[in-house]
Amino acid sequence: MKIVCGTSFMMYGYDAGVLGGVLLHPPFLDAIGRPKDVWTIPMITASYDLAACVTALAILPFTFRIGRRGTILLGNLAAVFGAVIQASSYSVAQLIVGRLVTGFAIGCISSAVPTYLNETGVEIGDRGPANALNAILLISGVPLAYWVDFGFTKMYNQASWRVPIVLQVIFAFFSGGCMWFLPDTPRWYYARNRWEEGDAVLARLNDTPVESEQVQNTRREILAAIEAELEANSSLHWKQFLTMGIVDNTRMKIIRRLCMCFWLPMIREWMGSSLIAYYSSVILATIAKPSLVSLLSGVLNIFFALGCVPLYFTIERVGRRSVLLYGAITMTVLITIFTVLVALSTTEAIRWAAIGIIFIFLFVFGYAWQGCVWLYCAEIAPLEYRHIGGAATAFGEWLMTFITVFAGPIGFDKTGWYFWLWVVSGNVIAVLFVFLLCPETGGKTLEQVDYLFVDKGFAGLRRNFDVDVHGLDLWNDKDKEKEMERHEIAP
Template sequence: MASTSVSSGHFRVAGKEFPKINWLKSPNLRSTYFLLFFVILTSATNGYDSSMVNGLLSLDQFAEYMNHPSGTTKGLFSGIMFLGSLVALPITPYIADGLGRRWGICIGAFIMILAVVVQSVSFNVQMFIAARFFLGFGVSIAHAAAPLLITELCHPQHRAIFTTIYNTTWYLGSIVAAWLTYGTSTIPSQWAWRIPSIFQALPPLLQITCVWFVPESPRWYISKGKPEIALAVLAKVHAEGNADDEVVQLEFEEVKDTLAIEKQAEQTGWLELFKTRGNRHRLLILVSAGMFSQWSGNGLVSYYISGVLDSIGITDSDMQLKINGVLNIWNCIVATSMCFFVDKLGRRPLFLVSTFGMLISFVIWTILSERFDATHVKSNGSAVVFMIFVYYTFYNIAWSGLLIGYSVEILPFSIRAKGMCYMFAMVDIGQFFNAFINPIALEKIQWRYYIVYCAWLAVELVFVYFFYIETKNTPLEEIAKHFDGDDALVGGNAATQKGRAIEVEIEGMRNASVAEERVGIVAKS
């Protein structure tokens, strides 16, 4: 396993330490990170949607227009979006790997815009549900490409922070939707719900307009046989245009050689994650991360807060919208703050503290819900609201940002896009389950349904303890060493024994090819 020890005030590339840089004082890096804001809007769009649906279900105007939907129909309003996302997953890696990360974002954004138009003009339940299916289809395509671009473009010093921040912007979208829905709730017409729906088109519109100003992934350029463009991107973004910078040269050689080794090994298929011990370990983490991020009880509030609050006596629509809005602001503050500790504290400690805290707070949440059901004492209901905030504090320590940040970094380039699909598939299945089953279960068995999550959180804690490993302070290509040891396909100055052997093989093939060309030239002459 590779060492993660790095001196304070330094970052590491290819086994060498370099002084940390201030990105605010580097014009190209500063402008790149500003432009990456338009890439992370994909996650914000996802957050906007969940909060908007939550808000719409609390609006009398929406309920009346949709003929007071049952619990099953309410579940479909949210759940069908995740089904659309799941259906799109098989094609997403071919778009991101074939056309590029930026094209993946734009294609997904375009589909989202069309879906929002249909959703906003819906005149019945069926039309609304169909629009949300295609909205999920578009989100899936953009969501599969955006984190890849971020993690492959960022400076190695900032990669972990920015990749982790990506998923926390879910809450930015959620905040806007929560308060916009609250603001339009006083409109005595169908515009109360149509305005929030129309506004959902803004993030994808901004992405289509601005994402082309973001440099494409240098790793993608290398994979397409364009190393000179990749070097130019690395130099511009990481060294203010200096292609001879030592960090840039080390990065370039490590990425170029590693991708050549991966290509020679031909490990690019969907089944690669099942073939080696290291890849099976990755698969366990990916599948569990997608599952745990949605099946930890958070889905009860994210997509059906009105039902949770109804069960503790808070039935006023205005109060429900306020609680939803304040909760999302708090979530955003906690989740974003924790992004700056992923390399200082490490991934594994954050996951363990987060999961243990969720377990304890959810047990207390369940007990208080039972007490309210038995006594109808208002203070017990208020205490449940407080525990919801405590629960989400722990959830956001790890499961918000690191869901993407940890998943994307543990995958080698050759299977990164496909590997993320396994994780996203579990997220979509979990979200569909939450959106469709939670309202029904809460309606039928009320607080007793929480006991299921208490038991499941205990299982999560044990799994995280035994299978989640530390990767902090490790360059992207070198993280493979944590999973594969000496069999890791890593090139450049940090090459493993297997990596060097394949490099020798590649060099031999290259020399043989050159010799054949020379013989051919001599024969022709």
């Protein structure tokens, strides 16, 4: 399951980077008629992000019906069609259509894969490494695409850009083909009242009989969470979403949690990840010599991927909140120093110092925010609304990516180094957001996470609760006794 989901995310990273390496390649420009205006190329690039952004919301009405597995399968199928349309393009219109179809595919995959990984974990400590591996493969797709482009663009024929683009179907065939033989998550089966299938998958995941204590405890936990969330439905109202979670009358802060799923990835893009990844060549061209730009861009993206590796081994020990908070603080310091160096780039030594800082910044970014945000958002989304949480996460990710990719070159052209102040502000916001709103979810089951949001107060000042199997430590004695009787739990 980890390998299949990771391959889908690697395709996501590969597709995000592959077109950028051929945009200025003469055979590519010949195929699309060598556009003269300044809008065509950014629109071709950004149409992918826009489609993924819209898809995240458009698929909401039916993703809960087809499940996490079905959504991933749909995404991989669409990716094949999108790659073929792009690779066979001989016009801007056809290329944009291909980008839109591929964007639809990635919108499906990015909203469903983190949820699928989290809900199929057997032990509490499974979720962190699984999502860290996902992040490693995601970011590895970007330098892979870069180096494939780097090799193919040494040729000057139509295959030099069409082959790199169509290669992404390999990821889709492998991931979609394997996913066909895998089940959906037990939590989705239970939420759809398909209890027998949920029991069967739980037993397979735990490699124990359905009657085993491990399976039955997890089953009771999931059903209790579903019932508690359904009881909270009565206080849900769409108008509360307009306040972005500030006004939330639900007992488990369902609206606030779904809004956090939107804001965390949006802030991540505000912090500069896609800006640097998409336009590494443009950024480095303002600092380094032209002969070194291509090489440095490839190495920079490799550094980004390497930063995700330590997360696999440390996420369960350090915790999500600490990784996000201290990572954001470190990145704020680094990007501030980088901005000052770019503003004062009067000598070659200062320019090389700025390059060194941006390398360290992306390494820290890969460790602290790239994988951890996907993990955290999938954990805090309530089970009954996890498809909405996944959609909100993907929507926030792709909305800000579209804004960044479309407006980034214009910002650099019009304002120069002052544009980096916008990126600095995003890192400052990230520190405040995590400190005030994000409790620690590590070391708890997905069902126990529900009860972290029952207590009032800022996340940074919250008491460290030891939540029992149903989170009952957050309830008063009368509620606890009632819940125990309802699920026949021995005191």
